[in-house]
Amino acid sequence: MKKEIADRLSKEYANLWDDSMRVIPDGWITPLLTMLDRLYGLSDVDRKSYQGEGLSTWVDLHIDVSPIVAIAYATPLKPAGKWTPGRALACVEALAEFSVQTGETCRTCGEPGIMRLDGIEGIYCDQHRDEEAAKIDKYAALYDECRVIFPAVHGKAIDLHVPDFLYDLLASSLRKIKQVVEDEGGYLEGKIKITRLEMIDGQLHVRHVYDQMPAGAEPAMMEIDDTIRWLEGQSDELVRKHNSDGGSDAS
Numbered sequence: 001m002k003k004e005i006a007d008r009l010s011k012e013y014a015n016l017w018d019d020s021m022r023v024i025p026d027g028w029i030t031p032l033l034t035m036l037d038r039l040y041g042l043s044d045v046d047r048k049s050y051q052g053e054g055l056s057t058w059v060d061l062h063i064d065v066s067p068i069v070a071i072a073y074a075t076p077l078k079p080a081g082k083w084t085p086g087r088a089l090a091c092v093e094a095l096a097e098f099s100v101q102t103g104e105t106c107r108t109c110g111e112p113g114i115m116r117l118d119g120i121e122g123i124y125c126d127q128h129r130d131e132e133a134a135k136i137d138k139y140a141a142l143y144d145e146c147r148v149i150f151p152a153v154h155g156k157a158i159d160l161h162v163p164d165f166l167y168d169l170l171a172s173s174l175r176k177i178k179q180v181v182e183d184e185g186g187y188l189e190g191k192i193k194i195t196r197l198e199m200i201d202g203q204l205h206v207r208h209v210y211d212q213m214p215a216g217a218e219p220a221m222m223e224i225d226d227t228i229r230w231l232e233g234q235s236d237e238l239v240r241k242h243n244s245d246g247g248s249d250a251s
């Protein structure tokens with residue numbers, strides 16, 4: 001979810017908030033809030049005395065998010081409050097319902113969604129499933145186009161699936177590096193490799209290596225170093241701008 005939303009919710013739901021909730025996609029915020037509201041209401045379940053049960057929150061939460069489901073884990077607060085069967089059941093039901101809802105809700109927009117066995121991993125509505133498919137095609141095409149600057153085996157270290165608003169920047173930077181590698185009759189081909197390209201906590205990280213560079217290749221190396229530094233710097237800038245503009249899901 002966007003940082004500004006996470007920041008707001010972390011204050012509104014301060015007692016139950018956990019930073020693992022920040023990676024919940026925008027479409028799953030409603031299921032999250034439904035669960036948090038139910039967990040805040042646990043003191044009202046089986047309430048015996050008019051003063052309440054002495055606790056406003058009962059559990060610590062941690063969330064695991066995958067493309068097809070989000071799972072909430074709860075640990076009773078210490079010292080534990082007075083758990084009754086009804087209260088425990090209400091807690092478990094809130095956690096279970098959260099997972100069920102995420103598995104039936106589009107990650108992007110919150111409309112009803114399903115998981116399809118068509119190579120697009122994730123719960124999406126029809127419209128966002130099509131958008132994801134178009135993205136995958138676009139990224140796969142970019143990878144193929146710039147194959148010469150990546151290791152021979154396509155491992156997990158190269159992940160071109162940056163947020164959509166970074167795509168043009170990434171594509172133009174990779175094309176520029178490819179151009180440098182292929183210039184001068186391609187004598188640098190195979191000697192420059194991007195060994196790592198991935199988003200970590202909203203930051204684009206790019207690593208590259210030079211191998212047995214021929215004499216006189218320093219200007220090319222400088223140009224590639226500059227291009228990568230520029231790509232990472234511009235990417236940070238765009239992520240910051242995107243988060244403060246309140247664009248769509250930056251995760």
Ligand SMILES: [Zn+2]
Pocket residue numbers: 106107108109110111113124125126127128129
């Ligand atoms: Zn959708």
